[in-house]
Amino acid sequence: MLQAWIQFVGEEASGQRMAVLEKLGHVGVQAVPRGVGELSGPGVFVFGAADTATLETLRELQLRPSVRVLAVATSGAALAEGACWRLLKAGASDVLVWDRARDVAAEIAARLERWAAVDHLIESRTVQARLVGRSPAWLSVLRQVIEVAAFTDASVLILGESGTGKEEVARLIHALDARAQKRELVILDCTTVVPELSGSEFFGHERGAFTGAVGAREGAFALAHGGTLFLDEVGELPVGLQAQLLRVVQERTYKRVGGNGWHQADFRLVCATNRELADEVARGTFRRDFFHRIASWVCRLPPLRERSEDILPLARHFLQVLRPGVPLEFDEPVREYLLRRSYPGNVRDLRQLITRICKRHVGTGPMSVGDIPPDELPPAEGPGDWQDASFAQSIRRALALGAGLKEIGRSASDTAIRLAIADEQGNLQRAARRLGVTDRALQLRRAQWEE
Ligand SMILES: Nc1ncnc2c1ncn2[C@@H]1O[C@H](COP(=O)(O)OP(=O)(O)OP(=O)(O)O)[C@@H](O)[C@H]1O
Numbered sequence: 001m002l003q004a005w006i007q008f009v010g011e012e013a014s015g016q017r018m019a020v021l022e023k024l025g026h027v028g029v030q031a032v033p034r035g036v037g038e039l040s041g042p043g044v045f046v047f048g049a050a051d052t053a054t055l056e057t058l059r060e061l062q063l064r065p066s067v068r069v070l071a072v073a074t075s076g077a078a079l080a081e082g083a084c085w086r087l088l089k090a091g092a093s094d095v096l097v098w099d100r101a102r103d104v105a106a107e108i109a110a111r112l113e114r115w116a117a118v119d120h121l122i123e124s125r126t127v128q129a130r131l132v133g134r135s136p137a138w139l140s141v142l143r144q145v146i147e148v149a150a151f152t153d154a155s156v157l158i159l160g161e162s163g164t165g166k167e168e169v170a171r172l173i174h175a176l177d178a179r180a181q182k183r184e185l186v187i188l189d190c191t192t193v194v195p196e197l198s199g200s201e202f203f204g205h206e207r208g209a210f211t212g213a214v215g216a217r218e219g220a221f222a223l224a225h226g227g228t229l230f231l232d233e234v235g236e237l238p239v240g241l242q243a244q245l246l247r248v249v250q251e252r253t254y255k256r257v258g259g260n261g262w263h264q265a266d267f268r269l270v271c272a273t274n275r276e277l278a279d280e281v282a283r284g285t286f287r288r289d290f291f292h293r294i295a296s297w298v299c300r301l302p303p304l305r306e307r308s309e310d311i312l313p314l315a316r317h318f319l320q321v322l323r324p325g326v327p328l329e330f331d332e333p334v335r336e337y338l339l340r341r342s343y344p345g346n347v348r349d350l351r352q353l354i355t356r357i358c359k360r361h362v363g364t365g366p367m368s369v370g371d372i373p374p375d376e377l378p379p380a381e382g383p384g385d386w387q388d389a390s391f392a393q394s395i396r397r398a399l400a401l402g403a404g405l406k407e408i409g410r411s412a413s414d415t416a417i418r419l420a421i422a423d424e425q426g427n428l429q430r431a432a433r434r435l436g437v438t439d440r441a442l443q444l445r446r447a448q449w450e451e
């Protein structure tokens, strides 16, 4: 028996309650009415009209990242005027109509079962040991990846900025691949492919195919036979080479360099790039036909700034990897610093930062602000922060050169006045306002300089 939560919104939907629950029961779904308490996993949301109240309830459900909603309209009329898209936008994963002419209950059961299987895999060690994160943005893409990896043999194109986890996801796709007697994952970095040797690298060669080919050699396609071929940085692949790869990617047959016989290679193709390949196709710098063949499924990994909820869990994960068995934490200001910092290199940046912090740390207590490498310290901010080391340095020099308190105070305010006037392009009124003095006071002071 498959368990799922169910919610009826509006009178029309409530009127169908008995019929829906009974039909779902027949196909093995035990639908538990949504209580006030904890809600998680896949569930069914039955509604009579896609009005504001319905969309609002849906949005509220979607605030829980582990929840996945199948929206079921009591009639086709409820989906008029593009309501389907509004429901998807409000967070529904799919939308169906409770059509008495069809066995909709079975269709619902099939979806709930698949979603439950995906959720089960998300919690598995295979996934959890590799990829950390529970933010909505991350869970949404992880669900897609798991579904395509475990339940299809589709080629996958992984897009995402540098350091977002593309290689890690490619490894996960191979690990979750359900093929019987699955073989190796073969990784080919397209940035290191030398054009003159690329044919051999991909297709392999026969003995004597070219000068230096003393023996026959298997290429990447042969090595990936029965497994997965991961073309990393596929955006760097020269256009000419893309043309050569079209046939093998489409039909899985190829010839070795210097050979005449056709060889068969069955592999799942996974490609990754941090380039916007669709733009490159539009510009003509990436072949359209090749793009369509490698991208039967595209998943885009979110940058870390769009999943900041994952920063601390990731940071703790890296700590654990670096110091296994030692329960280490971060002090509050360090946590704040980690959350506020920007990560242009995404998860890789965060991992490097944690490695550096961890190297400086001594003892068994939490990581403290002193563990943050000095070149990583945040720029000075907030009231009083301008009185930093360089400020003290200038005062020290003034004292060393014999300047007294009066002279130091005077030159500090003169400097402030000069800077403010320059900042305001010579406008004394505005400069005075910024300095918190009257125009007259500023004029007098300037007159003194000229004396
Ligand atoms: N969700 C995650 N959980 C744990 N570690 C992660 C996660 N995402 C990325 N990493 C780690 O971050 C680093 C960078 O990840 P990866 O090499 O997969 O990124 P990438 O997108 O291929 O980067 P690039 O574009 O620079 O090749 C690796 O050390 C990886 O283990």
Ligand SMILES: [Mg+2]
Pocket: 166, 167, 232
């Ligand atoms: Mg990579």
